[in-house]
Amino acid sequence: MAYEKALTVLSDPTRRAVFEKLRAGPLAVSALAKDFPVSRPAISQHLGILKGAGLVEDKAEGTRRIYAIRTGPLEELRDWLDSFWGEALDAYKTALENEGDDGHGQDRTG
Template identity: 65%
Template sequence: MAYGTALAVLADPTRRKVFERLRYGPRAVNAIASGLPVSRPAVSQHLKVLKGAGLVEERTEGVRRIYSLRREGLMELREWLDSFWSDALEAFKLEAERSHKAKGSR
């Protein structure tokens, strides 16, 4: 149930903002923290939680830590969400078929 972990981790609004700042590519902690209403150490803690959940990864460049999205970390969540769409389409198909048969028997 990794999707449950991803949902729980991303439920925090600040953590979600930190995560969203990585959408367009890797960034250093200072760049991620810039403009957020929390301290750089708080952003580092949020990144630690995101990393623990498998949603981000880090690499070192000199003394800087560069964070990036780990798209694989979102795959299970996406598959879970997509299953709702598949279920809805199947229900729609069954209803359309039932309605079509009902019209044909009149």
Template identity: 50%
Template sequence: METNEAGEAWDVLGDRSRRAIVTRLAERPWAVGELADELPISRPAVSQHLRVLKSAGLVDDEVHGTRRVYRLNPAGVAALRDQLDTFWRRALAGYQDLLPADRQPSETEPEESS
């Protein structure tokens, strides 16, 4: 998933229902009907949200008989995590630049654990 695709993934996760679906899919694969039974939205709405999540690269689906089962797309989730890791490294570097030189962590000092 490219950076612009990861950006689309962040956009689609701005919806509360989609986040609820992703949270459930993190547990295990779910069929559309199962998700609709668990969520306070209609089956057609669940299907629409899943289509949006799939187009953003966050979920995959597979047909099992008459059911379509959805699961998280590991590559899509990994792309989001990679972006978060990048943001975190940049933020830490920025905060370190704000520390006075005598407060900078040295490479010989052991890191403090919390």
């Protein structure tokens, strides 16, 4: 599943920070690299890993490569995270339904 790869790739703090910088819009490697204490080739490697996970895409503009976020994998990740919310609400509803009649979790028979 793509969300598993996205979670793994985004677990690296530098990679996650690079990804978050792209939230503001497409950027060239040089623009991204100026905000990090690592080299431009290192930023390029992080972008390559993000691209391999399908989280970013790039296009050539002259001699530069411009990177942008791809939303498809993020939607799958969000759907997966949202599934926890639905399961938690279902479990809460079941717990409430299984409580005793007095609403305090105790059965009146005992």
